Amino acid sequence: MPLRLLLLLPTTTYRAEAFVEAARRLGVDLTVASEEDSAFSASRPDGLVTVDFRSSVEITRAAKALVKSHPIDAVFGVDDETVVAAAIAAEALGLPHISVAAARAAGDKHLQRQRLAEASVPVPAFARHRIADDPRAVAEGLTYPVVLKPLHLSASRGVMRADTPAEFIQCHRRLRTILDSADVRERGGEAREAYLVERFVPGPEFAIEGLIVDGRLHVLALWDKPDPLDGPFFAETIYLTPSRHPRDVQDALIACAARAAAALSIDRGPVHVELRYNDRGPWLIELAARPIGGKCGQALRFGSDGAVSLEEVVLAHALGLLREVPARVSEATGVMMVPVPHAGRLERIDGLDEARRITGVTDVVVTAHRGQRVAPLPEQARYPAFIFARAEEPGGVEASLREAHACLRTVYAD
Amino acid sequence: MADKGLSPRPGVIDDDHVFDVVEEIFQTQINPAVAQHGGRVDLIDVEDGVVVVRMMGGCQGCGMANVTLRQGIEASLKRMVPGVQGIRDITDHAAGSNPYYAQTGK
Numbered sequence: 001m002p003l004r005l006l007l008l009l010p011t012t013t014y015r016a017e018a019f020v021e022a023a024r025r026l027g028v029d030l031t032v033a034s035e036e037d038s039a040f041s042a043s044r045p046d047g048l049v050t051v052d053f054r055s056s057v058e059i060t061r062a063a064k065a066l067v068k069s070h071p072i073d074a075v076f077g078v079d080d081e082t083v084v085a086a087a088i089a090a091e092a093l094g095l096p097h098i099s100v101a102a103a104r105a106a107g108d109k110h111l112q113r114q115r116l117a118e119a120s121v122p123v124p125a126f127a128r129h130r131i132a133d134d135p136r137a138v139a140e141g142l143t144y145p146v147v148l149k150p151l152h153l154s155a156s157r158g159v160m161r162a163d164t165p166a167e168f169i170q171c172h173r174r175l176r177t178i179l180d181s182a183d184v185r186e187r188g189g190e191a192r193e194a195y196l197v198e199r200f201v202p203g204p205e206f207a208i209e210g211l212i213v214d215g216r217l218h219v220l221a222l223w224d225k226p227d228p229l230d231g232p233f234f235a236e237t238i239y240l241t242p243s244r245h246p247r248d249v250q251d252a253l254i255a256c257a258a259r260a261a262a263a264l265s266i267d268r269g270p271v272h273v274e275l276r277y278n279d280r281g282p283w284l285i286e287l288a289a290r291p292i293g294g295k296c297g298q299a300l301r302f303g304s305d306g307a308v309s310l311e312e313v314v315l316a317h318a319l320g321l322l323r324e325v326p327a328r329v330s331e332a333t334g335v336m337m338v339p340v341p342h343a344g345r346l347e348r349i350d351g352l353d354e355a356r357r358i359t360g361v362t363d364v365v366v367t368a369h370r371g372q373r374v375a376p377l378p379e380q381a382r383y384p385a386f387i388f389a390r391a392e393e394p395g396g397v398e399a400s401l402r403e404a405h406a407c408l409r410t411v412y413a414d
Numbered sequence: 415m416a417d418k419g420l421s422p423r424p425g426v427i428d429d430d431h432v433f434d435v436v437e438e439i440f441q442t443q444i445n446p447a448v449a450q451h452g453g454r455v456d457l458i459d460v461e462d463g464v465v466v467v468r469m470m471g472g473c474q475g476c477g478m479a480n481v482t483l484r485q486g487i488e489a490s491l492k493r494m495v496p497g498v499q500g501i502r503d504i505t506d507h508a509a510g511s512n513p514y515y516a517q518t519g520k
Contacts, residue, residue: 009478009481011477011478011515012477012515012516012517012518013477013517014477014517016477016478016479016480016481017479017480020480020481020484020485021480021484024484030484030485032481032485034478034481036515038478038481038482038485038486039447039448039450039451039453039482039486040447040482040485040486040487040490043443043447043486043490044485044486044489044490047485047486047489048481048485048486365508366508367517368517369475369508369510369511369512369513369516370509370510370511371511371512372516382518
């Protein structure tokens with residue numbers, strides 16, 4: 001009898017196809033749980049379930065109901081919210097998973113900072129404030145530059161740098177509007193009541209894609225982010241691997257990520273870690289107990305022939321099918337998250353064929369749809385397209401990504 | 415009685431017959447279900463037992479289109495029509511203008 005995976009997929013994710021196809025390639029039976037109904041929920045109750053990811057009671061009830069008719073071998077959540085839900089379900093079913101406390105700490109920027117600081121992991125100086133508090137009083141006591149961050153939003157949404165008290169007050173006003181937007185209001189609670197202020201840490205930024213097996217961090221990829229992330233907003237653009245930085249820098253970053261995971265009691269499963277490095281060494285910016293977001297995982301291939309996806313690796317580990325952590329294919333690879341030039345209603349993106357013909361470009365994927373309202377950071381964190389490239393060296397990948405991006409023209413309807 | 419979708423020759427799939435059976439299921443079950451989300455799925459062809467489809471309306475560009483395809487449509491067809499080997503989606507999802515679930519998050 002095949003193993004069965006309970007996969008928690010929010011309906012807004014970019015990654016449904018990658019994870020569903022990974023489960024198929026692993027040959028496991030799949031139950032997909034989402035927060036909204038599928039058109040086939042009624043006819044396929046073993047394959048499609050609806051559950052409110054924010055309700056511990058409902059998650060536990062749904063998992064226990066499902067397992068009565070279809071034994072579950074693993075539970076996997078693909079984003080910050082569903083990782084917590086997966087931990088709750090796994091705990092209810094007695095399946096291996098990171099603890100609920102660890103999942104919650106990873107998903108809350110302030111709680112995470114506290115845990116890391118207590119464990120002496122280098123993090124920026126930080127403080128939590130209520131959004132309702134007078135920003136002028138907060139601004140007066142700060143050492144600039146600082147970064148304002150929402151506690152629960154991802155992909156740098158709402159993250160802003162302020163260099164002066166006046167800028168801080170402007171950023172605070174803007175953040176308050178973001179926290180009052182409809183989708184954030186839906187989350188409710190502390191997500192929109194508080195924010196983090198931390199010292200800006202200068203230096204290049206990196207990301208580590210890792211898999212923790214038996215408490216040990218295995219690095220699947222160490223990404224360079226060649227575009228400076230100095231603010232005032234922090235739009236991610238290019239990720240390149242392997243890193244072009246010296247080995248000792250890479251080792252220090254990996255050691256810092258491993259310490260952070262241990263400090264958060266993340267003892268198994270995928271991690272995506274954002275770090276900076278400067279003359280004082282590595283700094284842990286954020287750790288998420290999930291793989292990289294967006295379509296970016298598509299850039300990573302594993303195994304001797306590159307036939308294995310990142311999603312297959314992490315699902316295989318969750319199901320106990322991974323005998324050893326596979327090596328990434330040796331060639332350099334990268335992805336560019338195409339930024340939104342300005343706010344508006346998207347009509348189309350021109351130049352796709354031209355971009356796809358650039359040497360080294362392996363794919364250009366459009367994720368926004370015609371008529372969709374798009375806006376740049378910090379208000380929104382949606383990427384209308386992703387460009388992928390491969391080459392012998394990271395420099396070649398970067399050149400291909402930039403050349404392909406130069407071919408694209410975002411056309412607005414208004 | 416032979417399984418629906420299988421030709422008299424053992425091991426050889428009669429694609430034309432599978433097409434007819436699948437088309438009826440699309441009309442009576444699949445499309446009424448996806449219509450709840452403003453979608454439609456057109457049956458394009460059957461090639462060696464692989465059902466070729468194009469998704470329209472709310473399904474085109476939907477963040478959960480693949481889930482609907484694999485967990486809903488393919489699983490149902492495999493259960494109901496033994497000759498069905500799989501399903502192939504030829505939809506240009508990037509051209510969808512009104513997806514039921516827009517891809518907006520990580």
